[in-house]
Amino acid sequence: MAPPAPDDSFDKLAGKGAAVHLAGTSGFDQARDRAIWNKRLAQARTPAAIVSVDCAEQAAEAVRFAVSNGLTVSPRGGGHNYEASPLRDGGILLDLGGLNGVEVHAEKRIAKVGAGILGSALSEELARHRLAFPIGHCVDVALSGYLIAGGFGWNAGEWGAACANVEAIEMVTAAGEIVLANADNHPELFWAARGNGPGFFAAATAYHLKLHPLPPTAYAWRAAFAATSAPELAEWLTAAVAAAPAQTEVGCFLFAHWDTGEHAIVLRVSACGDNEADAREKIAPFTAPPRAARMIGEVKEGPMPFTELFKLSPMPAGKRVAADHMWSDAAIGDLLLAVHELPAPSPDSTIDIVAFGGHTPVAAPENAALTVSGGTGVGIYALWDDAAGDEANRAWVRRVDDALAPFRTGRYVGEADLTLGPQRRGECFTPEALERLEAIRRRYDPDGLFPPWP
Numbered sequence: 001m002a003p004p005a006p007d008d009s010f011d012k013l014a015g016k017g018a019a020v021h022l023a024g025t026s027g028f029d030q031a032r033d034r035a036i037w038n039k040r041l042a043q044a045r046t047p048a049a050i051v052s053v054d055c056a057e058q059a060a061e062a063v064r065f066a067v068s069n070g071l072t073v074s075p076r077g078g079g080h081n082y083e084a085s086p087l088r089d090g091g092i093l094l095d096l097g098g099l100n101g102v103e104v105h106a107e108k109r110i111a112k113v114g115a116g117i118l119g120s121a122l123s124e125e126l127a128r129h130r131l132a133f134p135i136g137h138c139v140d141v142a143l144s145g146y147l148i149a150g151g152f153g154w155n156a157g158e159w160g161a162a163c164a165n166v167e168a169i170e171m172v173t174a175a176g177e178i179v180l181a182n183a184d185n186h187p188e189l190f191w192a193a194r195g196n197g198p199g200f201f202a203a204a205t206a207y208h209l210k211l212h213p214l215p216p217t218a219y220a221w222r223a224a225f226a227a228t229s230a231p232e233l234a235e236w237l238t239a240a241v242a243a244a245p246a247q248t249e250v251g252c253f254l255f256a257h258w259d260t261g262e263h264a265i266v267l268r269v270s271a272c273g274d275n276e277a278d279a280r281e282k283i284a285p286f287t288a289p290p291r292a293a294r295m296i297g298e299v300k301e302g303p304m305p306f307t308e309l310f311k312l313s314p315m316p317a318g319k320r321v322a323a324d325h326m327w328s329d330a331a332i333g334d335l336l337l338a339v340h341e342l343p344a345p346s347p348d349s350t351i352d353i354v355a356f357g358g359h360t361p362v363a364a365p366e367n368a369a370l371t372v373s374g375g376t377g378v379g380i381y382a383l384w385d386d387a388a389g390d391e392a393n394r395a396w397v398r399r400v401d402d403a404l405a406p407f408r409t410g411r412y413v414g415e416a417d418l419t420l421g422p423q424r425r426g427e428c429f430t431p432e433a434l435e436r437l438e439a440i441r442r443r444y445d446p447d448g449l450f451p452p453w454p
C-alpha cells in the first residue's frame with residue numbers, strides 16, 4: 001500500500017490531540033526508530049503515518065479515520081516485539097504507549113491501567129499500596145503487548161500467567177467503537193485478547209487488573225559456572241528443580257561471563273516469601289551445587305524487594321536482535337546439555353532456560369486463547385551491534401532452536417519468531433484455539449483493518 005499524500009484529514013486527526021508523523025516528513029524516521037526496540041528492524045517497513053494517542057477517544061478517532069481512508073491500523077504498546085510486529089508497510093502505526101495512567105482501588109485489590117504503562121512503573125506505583133502484579137522480567141516491557149501475548153512474569157509460579165490476572169479490557173474495535181470486554185460482555189474478544197499475541201484484531205487501551213498483596217520480600221541466589229561444567233551440573237540441576245516448590249523460579253542462562261568473557265552458565269534462583277527465611281527455604285535445594293562443577297567468581301545471594309527483581313534481568317537496549325522461544329517438558333538438565341556447547345557469536349546474546357519448582361507449568365487462565373505452555377521455557381536471544389553480524393547471529397538462533405527441536409512441545413507467541421511461516425503460530429496454540437481465534441477475527445474484523453500475525 002503506497003503512503004497517501006499528506007491531506008487535511010490527517011490534520012484533523014492531529015487537531016483531536018493525536019501526534020501525527022507522516023512518512024516522508026521531518027521527524028518521521030526518528031519517531032519510527034523510537035517506536036521499535038529491535039534496531040535490526042527499526043527502519044525495515046514504512047507505515048503511512050505514526051499516530052500517537054494518549055486517550056481511548058483519540059485511538060477510536062484514529063481507527064475511524066483509517067476505516068474511512070482505506071488504511072490498516074497496527075497497534076503498538078512498547079515496541080518490544082522481537083520481529084517489530086507493530087511496524088507494517090502502509091497504514092497507521094497506532095502508538096498507544098502514551099496511555100500510561102494508573103488508578104488503584106487498594107481496598108478491592110484492583111487497578112485500571114493504561115495499556116502503554118511499563119511493568120516497572122506499575123510495580124512501583126502498586127508497591128505504594130502494598131500491592132503487586134506479575135510484570136515482565138525486564139524493566140521496560142509495557143503491559144500492552146505483554147498481556148495480549150499472555151505474559152510470563154515475576155512470581156508466575158504463584159500468580160500464573162499475567163493475563164490470568166486480567167478482569168476486563170477496554171478496546172477499540174475495527175468498527176471504531178470503544179467496548180469493555182470481559183467474561184460477560186464481548187466474551188469472545190476477551191477470550192482472544194488473552195493470548196492472541198502480535199496481530200490482535202482490536203486496540204486495547206486499558207486493562208483492569210486483579211492485584212496481589214505485595215510479597216514482603218524476595219530472595220535471590222546466583223552463581224556462574226564454566227559452560228564446560230554442564231555435564232557435572234545437569235543431573236543435580238534437574239533434581240534441585242524437582243525438589244523446589246512451584247513458586248521458585250529457576251533461570252539457567254548461557255552467555256559470555258561479564259568479567260572473564262568465558263562461555264558460562266549462570267544460575268539464578270529466586271522466590272518470594274513472607275519473610276527472608278521463608279523465601280530462602282524455597283531456594284534451599286540449589287545452595288549446594290556439585291563441587292566438580294567449576295564456579296566462576298563467588299555465589300551472590302540475599303533478600304531484595306519484589307519491585308527490584310527486574311534488576312536480575314538486564315537486557316541491553318539499542319541492539320540489533322534476533323530471538324525465538326520454545327516450551328519443553330524435558331528435564332532442565334537435558335536442555336542444558338543440548339545447548340551448552342553452542343556459544344553465541346556476540347557477547348550480549350543469551351540462551352535463557354527458565355523452569356519452576358517441580359517443573360510445574362505456569363498456570364494459564366481457564367478460558368483464554370493462551371492454551372500452550374510447558375514446564376520449562378527456553379528463550380534464545382541474539383543481541384549485537386553491526387549489520388555485518390546479522391547473518392552469523394541469526395544463524396546461531398536457528399542452530400540453537402534446531403538443537404532443541406527434539407525437546408520442543410510448543411512455543412510462546414510473545415517471543416517466538418512468527419515470521420518463519422504459519423506453522424509457527426500453529427505451535428503456539430492448540431488447533432481448537434487457533435481455529436476459534438480465526439473465527440473471532442472474521443467476526444470482529446471482517447475487512448482486515450488490523451494486520452494479522454506477522
Ligand SMILES: Cc1cc2nc3c(=O)[nH]c(=O)nc-3n(C[C@H](O)[C@H](O)[C@H](O)COP(=O)(O)OP(=O)(O)OC[C@H]3O[C@@H](n4cnc5c(N)ncnc54)[C@H](O)[C@@H]3O)c2cc1C
Pocket residue numbers: 037074075076077078079080081082084085086087096115135136137138141142143144145146147148149150151152153197198199200202203204205315414415
Ligand atoms: C527486553 C524484553 C524482555 C521481555 N520480557 C518478557 C517477559 O518477561 N515475559 C513475557 O511474557 N514476555 C517478555 N517479552 C516479550 C514481550 O512480552 C513482547 O515483546 C510484547 O509484545 C511486548 O509488548 P509491547 O507492548 O512492547 O509490544 P509491541 O511490540 O508494541 O506490540 C507487539 C504486537 O502486540 C500487539 N499489541 C501491542 N499492544 C497492543 C494493544 N494495546 N492493543 C492491541 N494490540 C496490541 C500488536 O499486534 C503488536 O504488533 C520481553 C521482550 C523484551 C524485548
